Amino acid sequence: MPDGSSYEVRVGRGTIARFGESLRVCTDATKALLISDSVVSPLYGQRVREVLEESGFEVSDLCMPAGEENKNVDVARELWDAMSLLGFGRDDVVIALGGGVVGDMSGFVAATYMRGLDFVQVPTTLLSMVDASVGGKNGINTAIGKNLVGTFNQPIYVLDDLDFLATLPDREWTSAFAEIAKSAFLGSEHFYDWFTQNAHLLATHDIEATHDAILRCIEFKAGIVAADEQEQTGVRESLNYGHTLGHAIEALVGYGELTHGQAIAEGMRFAAYIAADAFDLSEDFVADQDILLDMLGLKSLEQLPDPEKLYEKMCSDKKTRDRSVRFVLPSRQGACETVTIPRGILMGYLESYASRKKANDKL
Amino acid sequence: MPDGSSYEVRVGRGTIARFGESLRVCTDATKALLISDSVVSPLYGQRVREVLEESGFEVSDLCMPAGEENKNVDVARELWDAMSLLGFGRDDVVIALGGGVVGDMSGFVAATYMRGLDFVQVPTTLLSMVDASVGGKNGINTAIGKNLVGTFNQPIYVLDDLDFLATLPDREWTSAFAEIAKSAFLGSEHFYDWFTQNAHLLATHDIEATHDAILRCIEFKAGIVAADEQEQTGVRESLNYGHTLGHAIEALVGYGELTHGQAIAEGMRFAAYIAADAFDLSEDFVADQDILLDMLGLKSLEQLPDPEKLYEKMCSDKKTRDRSVRFVLPSRQGACETVTIPRGILMGYLESYASRKKANDKL
Numbered sequence: 001m002p003d004g005s006s007y008e009v010r011v012g013r014g015t016i017a018r019f020g021e022s023l024r025v026c027t028d029a030t031k032a033l034l035i036s037d038s039v040v041s042p043l044y045g046q047r048v049r050e051v052l053e054e055s056g057f058e059v060s061d062l063c064m065p066a067g068e069e070n071k072n073v074d075v076a077r078e079l080w081d082a083m084s085l086l087g088f089g090r091d092d093v094v095i096a097l098g099g100g101v102v103g104d105m106s107g108f109v110a111a112t113y114m115r116g117l118d119f120v121q122v123p124t125t126l127l128s129m130v131d132a133s134v135g136g137k138n139g140i141n142t143a144i145g146k147n148l149v150g151t152f153n154q155p156i157y158v159l160d161d162l163d164f165l166a167t168l169p170d171r172e173w174t175s176a177f178a179e180i181a182k183s184a185f186l187g188s189e190h191f192y193d194w195f196t197q198n199a200h201l202l203a204t205h206d207i208e209a210t211h212d213a214i215l216r217c218i219e220f221k222a223g224i225v226a227a228d229e230q231e232q233t234g235v236r237e238s239l240n241y242g243h244t245l246g247h248a249i250e251a252l253v254g255y256g257e258l259t260h261g262q263a264i265a266e267g268m269r270f271a272a273y274i275a276a277d278a279f280d281l282s283e284d285f286v287a288d289q290d291i292l293l294d295m296l297g298l299k300s301l302e303q304l305p306d307p308e309k310l311y312e313k314m315c316s317d318k319k320t321r322d323r324s325v326r327f328v329l330p331s332r333q334g335a336c337e338t339v340t341i342p343r344g345i346l347m348g349y350l351e352s353y354a355s356r357k358k359a360n361d362k363l
Numbered sequence: 364m365p366d367g368s369s370y371e372v373r374v375g376r377g378t379i380a381r382f383g384e385s386l387r388v389c390t391d392a393t394k395a396l397l398i399s400d401s402v403v404s405p406l407y408g409q410r411v412r413e414v415l416e417e418s419g420f421e422v423s424d425l426c427m428p429a430g431e432e433n434k435n436v437d438v439a440r441e442l443w444d445a446m447s448l449l450g451f452g453r454d455d456v457v458i459a460l461g462g463g464v465v466g467d468m469s470g471f472v473a474a475t476y477m478r479g480l481d482f483v484q485v486p487t488t489l490l491s492m493v494d495a496s497v498g499g500k501n502g503i504n505t506a507i508g509k510n511l512v513g514t515f516n517q518p519i520y521v522l523d524d525l526d527f528l529a530t531l532p533d534r535e536w537t538s539a540f541a542e543i544a545k546s547a548f549l550g551s552e553h554f555y556d557w558f559t560q561n562a563h564l565l566a567t568h569d570i571e572a573t574h575d576a577i578l579r580c581i582e583f584k585a586g587i588v589a590a591d592e593q594e595q596t597g598v599r600e601s602l603n604y605g606h607t608l609g610h611a612i613e614a615l616v617g618y619g620e621l622t623h624g625q626a627i628a629e630g631m632r633f634a635a636y637i638a639a640d641a642f643d644l645s646e647d648f649v650a651d652q653d654i655l656l657d658m659l660g661l662k663s664l665e666q667l668p669d670p671e672k673l674y675e676k677m678c679s680d681k682k683t684r685d686r687s688v689r690f691v692l693p694s695r696q697g698a699c700e701t702v703t704i705p706r707g708i709l710m711g712y713l714e715s716y717a718s719r720k721k722a723n724d725k726l
Contacts, residue, residue: 084679142444
């Protein structure tokens with residue numbers, strides 16, 4: 001079991017070749033369970049299995065069906081049962097090989113099977129490398145909503161191999177760009193400057209820029225998480241920039257219609273729109289954010305779902321307290337505040353933001 | 364969210380009357396979810412609801428079907444969904460009102476709903492008061508085995524009201540006596556002496572002796588748990604005295620046929636039988652243990668399940684590493700060692716122990 005205080009994240013090209021050896025340093029486990037999905041397993045499952053076996057791990061692999069809709073209690077139950085039948089014990093290790101869905105599911109199962117065993121992340125998507133595989137949050141969906149069940153469970157080790165990105169579809173790149181942009185907007189001036197100068201390279205999937213972005217995002221997020229691992233002080237809440245509206249859009253439009261990144265980018269646009277009004281935020285910040293998001297292919301949505309439905313969705317989301325809705329708003333570059341917005345005011349913002357879209361549309 | 368470092372356990376008669384006030388000191392929660400079962404809810408649900416409402420909590424109650432067989436993933440899912448529909452958030456509190464099944468289920472749901480919210484225990488059985496409500500372990504059963512899914516989740520507050528014991532059936536008292544005996548055998552000489560002098564009073568459900576036993580058990584267990592909260596150093600493993608064989612017997616005979624206490628008591632008898640051979644443990648210790656267990660109504664089983672099946676069950680239990688089985692064996696009063704026993708030797712002990720039973724039976 002990890003103590004949650006620190007763990008290594010290895011980032012580079014071809015790092016998987018030495019995964020077995022580097023994992024051996026972190027654990028005495030006999031058995032390793034490799035959890036993957038129906039997309040990633042055929043691509044990389046065999047290779048990862050081999051490098052683990054070369055270092056003496058007794059490897060079992062379990063393949064879950066790909067897709068957010070499978071991140072549910074039924075699949076968790078199948079994994080728990082399979083681990084029992086395979087004889088996994090508390091001294092063994094669970095390895096997530098895949099994107100955010102595999103990472104969330106594996107993290108949850110590793111945290112709850114026999115009250116927790118060691119957990120390792122090998123993300124194969126850029127979004128997972130920059131976001132989900134750092135921070136130790138996991139979540140599964142219920143019939144009522146997204147990520148409503150989960151735990152905090154820090155991995156003991158994270159290995160990012162940039163070569164996995166060779167097979168990543170374009171829409172997955174775009175999705176990750178929203179998280180990178182979010183981190184840059186919230187991060188240091190240094191990070192923001194780097195981002196404005198390199199966004200065009202990221203947009204072409206330049207591998208050096210991507211490597212740099214991963215390191216900067218991990219450094220940024222690790223700082224936030226270290227200050228507030230379990231979301232108790234509010235510091236970590238800043239990472240929800242763009243997520244309040246973003247999650248509601250995702251839920252209403254249907255997972256899969258939009259990428260997670262498009263939904264979050266729209267949430268950032270909306271948050272900046274509120275912030276411009278609430279904090280007299282510089283119009284330049286809002287305009288620069290719009291330009292950078294456009295450059296990365298994160299186009300503004302043509303229309304929003306019904307404001308009333310968006311409000312209801314945001315209320316049922318876990319970031320909500322009472323019937324007001326909490327938003328992370330940029331107060332200036334590199335700083336933000338969390339604000340609770342009452343229903344009446346929020347509905348006003350949603351309607352004016354939506355009608356501005358319609359007006360732009362007619363131009 | 365509790366930090367797990369310490370929490371208050373209040374023990375006494377009629378303590379429930381001031382539960383609302385005393386809980387108010389521990390939490391700013393608006394909503395309180397009272398989870399109970401179909402046996403306890405009709406007895407005490409309304410009363411507990413009232414004292415919470417008097418202190419300003421907005422109370423919802425959920426009643427799960429009573430019985431170990433309902434401590435499963437389906438019921439967990441129903442509770443998660445109900446909490447969502449009731450609008451519970453991370454700042455609210457979950458209160459378990461009942462025995463070990465309600466405590467385990469509530470603790471698991473509280474640890475995993477929205478990555479964890481505050482959890483309070485109000486045990487209504489003696490077994491829960493002396494054991495399950497201290498230590499922060501929870502577990503639910505799967506199709507494969509008992510407590511295979513769970514977390515470590517310390518409560519923020521535990522309230523024991525001895526008046527709840529007025530409605531406790533005799534077999535539940537007997538069940539608790541096994542845990543009290545276990546603690547006394549493993550505990551300080553002072554505790555053991557108290558136990559030998561008061562076991563006859565406990566057997567009559569004397570309320571002063573019961574109060575004393577609860578306090579002594581909590582003190583004993585808290586010391587062990589503080590030294591090894593997440594079962595990482597091995598110290599906490601000593602609490603499994605009697606449980607290796609006990610759990611296997613329970614699983615094979617069927618939950619409900621035997622009480623948990625009877626199964627554990629049989630496990631202690633067997634462990635002492637092995638220890639007498641392995642460590643030259645004093646015959647007096649073994650004989651005294653037998654006498655004390657008999658005095659508390661924890662009679663020796665007339666026969667054991669098939670040794671081969673017991674072995675298989677113990678291997679599939681989570682205390683097992685490889686195909687050897689780990690036993691906590693008393694090395695002298697107040698001390699124990701954890702020993703890994705290979706299959707051949709263990710089968711020999713099981714067979715000789717079972718045949719000694721048959722021989723005794725013929726006398």
